[in-house]
Amino acid sequence: MFGKKIAASAIMLFALTSAVAFADDTTLKASDAKVREEAQKFVVDFVGQAYKPYYTLNTIDSDISEYSVKDNVLTARVNISLSKTLKAKSVDEIPYVKGMKGQSAALKQTNAISAMETEQVISDRLKDLSEYIGTATEQNDSFRLTAKVVNGVIDNQSAKLEFLNYMDWIPAAHFIPETEETMMKHGQKDLLEAVTTNRAYTVRSAVQPQAAFTYNRIAARDYANKYTSTVTGSPYYDTSKWNKNYKFHTESGGVDCANYVSQAMYAGGIPTDSTWKPESIAWVNTGRNISNGLEDYMVRTKKYFYKTTKATTPAGGFISALDYSHVMFVVANDTVTMQYSAHTNDKLKASFANFSDSKFEFFYINSAYLQ
Missing domain, CATH: 3.10.450 (Nuclear Transport Factor 2; Chain: A,)
Structure with missing residues (x-):
């Protein structure tokens, strides 16, 4: 403090x-x-x-x-x-949830999407959000x-x-958080996109065997918060808070962001292999300025994570900056404020502003791997 x-x-x-x-x-x-x-x-x-x-x-x-x-x-x-x-005294009072439920009711009336599909998406989201009430x-x-x-x-x-x-x-x-009306609109839009994503993933998983693991996003979040800190002065990192079981990447002023995010994912249960392991390119490089980095591996090669939106990325997901090579780990998201932790610059439970999505991409674990 x-x-x-x-x-x-x-x-x-x-x-x-x-x-x-x-x-x-x-x-x-x-x-x-x-x-x-x-x-x-x-x-x-x-x-x-x-x-x-x-x-x-x-x-x-x-x-x-x-x-x-x-x-x-x-x-x-x-x-x-x-x-x-x-x-909010209950998840139903959160503006984003109001939007999701309103959209669900409208879809059911038109039979555009089955009640089972919308209820599953909403149930999963309410479970994520209940921890903040x-x-x-x-x-x-x-x-x-x-x-x-x-x-x-x-x-x-x-x-x-x-x-x-x-x-x-x-x-x-x-x-400043978005207005209640704007957050409700996000909930409406994201419900449709979430159902579409779940449908596509279900089809793919039917023909592509899944890895024998589950991802504990809370364990990943807790790891991320344990091994970083808030540093507000040069050199903007504090290795005394980092996990000493891994090599520190402090070269060039500090390039430990992907190394740190990989550690959190591993703590959550994602298994290593010959490509993604400590000190490999896929582990320590974001993949923004070089091929076969962390994002390539997690999103395109293994398809463990998929691209989503800010509002639909709970704790356990990650953020990738497009203007520079950097990744951050999402540690909280109540749909009003998203928070992340990171390395070099070191951040602990910092808020992520309502800023242009064109400068960032958000990724979350595919539902088939959730614990």
Whole structure:
């Protein structure tokens, strides 16, 4: 947990984009405690307001790992650590589930899809989501605040707030959960796609024998959370938290992401073979910039995982970045917020923003392998 605790009830949302010009009338030192405190409060208030419709914030802590004031312009990296609980008292109150059930009822009336198929998909999803009802979830994120400082005080009107979506600083608006209506639409759309995927997989499995294993996605998730941490400063990884039974890949500033995700998958029960084993290309390389990497093996060669959407990727799945060679392991997804853990940069239970899917792909284990 971070050092400075601020009450979660303070939830004001400040203007993020407007700019106002002020005279250069004050000079601050980087040790100015008042400005630091204001920067932390700005971010804590923003997070509280963003999450208010869907979560009860049990605790929220903050600290600053980077801070500077130059020409009366503040730049601060504010890191938050929080505990949150869904306000929904049952899975049926989750907007995404409302969308799925509404779509299911409509399909049954038209006989477009059998009741058995839709009920199986919904039942599987409700099972995944039930673990979040009444259960506190921890989360760690980073924000970058830029603002003018006037007479020793942050000028909120000139403030610009960004969110660290893994390695990309993006507008903080993407951190805010989608509206209930949008989440319901995702549920409607994903029900149709899930049934189609299950049908195709059933046909394929009838002619292609399945591997003799089951995948325990919770064991994989727990492994992922055990062997990483939240690191907010250079070199952005901490090998003391890594599993010492595997080789560390810290070359080139740290390239351990696929090695770490492979370890989590193995902990979940996916068996090694002559192609996918520790230190093989399929184990330690993402496959984004080279053939026969982790994604190739899991998705196209073995077909253990299939491409899905953000909302339909529970804990136990993984995220692949398209703009650079990187994979992350999904450790929570209540359909309001997705969270992931990763190596180099090390992340523990960080949220994945509502950002363009065109920059990322999401993968989840085929249902035939689920425990």
